[in-house]
Amino acid sequence: MEDLAYYNGKITRLSEMMVPFNDRSHFFGDGVYDASVARNGIIFKLEDHLDRFFNSMALIDIQPDFTKDELRELLQALCQKLDTGDLFVYFQVSRGTAIRNHSYAQTLKPNLSVYMLPWTGDFSSQKRLKLMTTPDHRFEFCHIKTLNLLPNVLASQAATSQGLDEVVYHRDQRVTECAHSNISILINGVFQTAPLDHWILPGIARKYLLLMSQALGFDVLEHPFTVEEMLAADEVIVSSSGSLCAPVSEIDGRAVGGRDPERLQQLQDKIYQDFFKETDID
Structure with missing residues (x-):
C-alpha cells in the first residue's frame, strides 16, 4: 500500500477511510494524538511517544481499551503493510462515539485511529528556518497533545502566507514554544529550553536534545527565556520529531x-x- 488508514480494526487507503459522524473528535476535538517518523519501518523513539500518548489520555480522562504493548504491536504491524519503510506515523484516540453532548458517559469505548504515509526527512542540516512571533492565546492545556489545534492552525497559516516556516509563541514576552515544534537556544555555550509546565508540550526531540547536549559536555538549563533573549542568542533551534534540530536564521x-x-x-x-543508529536494520 502507498498509504494507510486504520480505524478501530478497519484498514483502508487513506482516501477511503470513513469515520462515524458522531465521533466526539468531530464535534469537540475530544481526543489526543501523537506522531513520529519511521525509517526502515522502525518508528523513532516509539516508547517515548507511547508514554506521552498514554499520559495525554490519562490527563483528559480517556480510558483506553488497549494496552501500550498492544498499540506498539499494532503500529509495528501496520508499518509492514506499506510499500516504503520511511513513513510519517500518526495515531490518535477520541473519547468515543455518541450523540453530541458536552458531558460524556464513562462507559464510552474510545476510537483508535492511525494513518501512515511516505516521509522523506531532510537531515542535511543546511537549511535555516525563518520564523515570526505571536502572542500565545492558547488555553492552558498545552502540555497535553490534544486535538484542539485551531490557534496553531491560524498561526501556522499566517506564517505560511508570509513565506515563513514556523511561529514562535510568547506570553508577556516569555517564549513558550512554536505552533508545532519546541524552541530552544544556545547562548554562551549553554543549551537552554523552556521548563516543562502547562505552557509547552513535552517534546520528544526536546528531551533528546537535552540529553545530547549533556553528552557533549554542554551546560544545560531548563529555564524560561524572553523574546529579546532569543533574538540575542548565539543559535536558535526548532525541534520536532520530523525536524530534530533545525537552526533559525530570521525571526x-x-x-x-x-x-x-x-x-x-x-x-x-x-x-x-x-x-x-536507532532506525538502521541490523
Missing part, C-alpha cells in the same frame, strides 16, 4: 543565530547519529 525579519556553528553542528551530528 520577525531580524537576522538571528549563526554565532555558534561549531556547537550547533556537534548537536546536529549527535542527534542525527542517534536517529540513524
Whole structure:
C-alpha cells in the first residue's frame, strides 16, 4: 500500500477511510494524538511517544481499551503493510462515539485511529528556518497533545502566507514554544529550553536534545527565556520529531543565530547519529 488508514480494526487507503459522524473528535476535538517518523519501518523513539500518548489520555480522562504493548504491536504491524519503510506515523484516540453532548458517559469505548504515509526527512542540516512571533492565546492545556489545534492552525497559516516556516509563541514576552515544534537556544555555550509546565508540550526531540547536549559536555538549563533573549542568542533551534534540530536564521525579519556553528553542528551530528543508529536494520 502507498498509504494507510486504520480505524478501530478497519484498514483502508487513506482516501477511503470513513469515520462515524458522531465521533466526539468531530464535534469537540475530544481526543489526543501523537506522531513520529519511521525509517526502515522502525518508528523513532516509539516508547517515548507511547508514554506521552498514554499520559495525554490519562490527563483528559480517556480510558483506553488497549494496552501500550498492544498499540506498539499494532503500529509495528501496520508499518509492514506499506510499500516504503520511511513513513510519517500518526495515531490518535477520541473519547468515543455518541450523540453530541458536552458531558460524556464513562462507559464510552474510545476510537483508535492511525494513518501512515511516505516521509522523506531532510537531515542535511543546511537549511535555516525563518520564523515570526505571536502572542500565545492558547488555553492552558498545552502540555497535553490534544486535538484542539485551531490557534496553531491560524498561526501556522499566517506564517505560511508570509513565506515563513514556523511561529514562535510568547506570553508577556516569555517564549513558550512554536505552533508545532519546541524552541530552544544556545547562548554562551549553554543549551537552554523552556521548563516543562502547562505552557509547552513535552517534546520528544526536546528531551533528546537535552540529553545530547549533556553528552557533549554542554551546560544545560531548563529555564524560561524572553523574546529579546532569543533574538540575542548565539543559535536558535526548532525541534520536532520530523525536524530534530533545525537552526533559525530570521525571526520577525531580524537576522538571528549563526554565532555558534561549531556547537550547533556537534548537536546536529549527535542527534542525527542517534536517529540513524536507532532506525538502521541490523
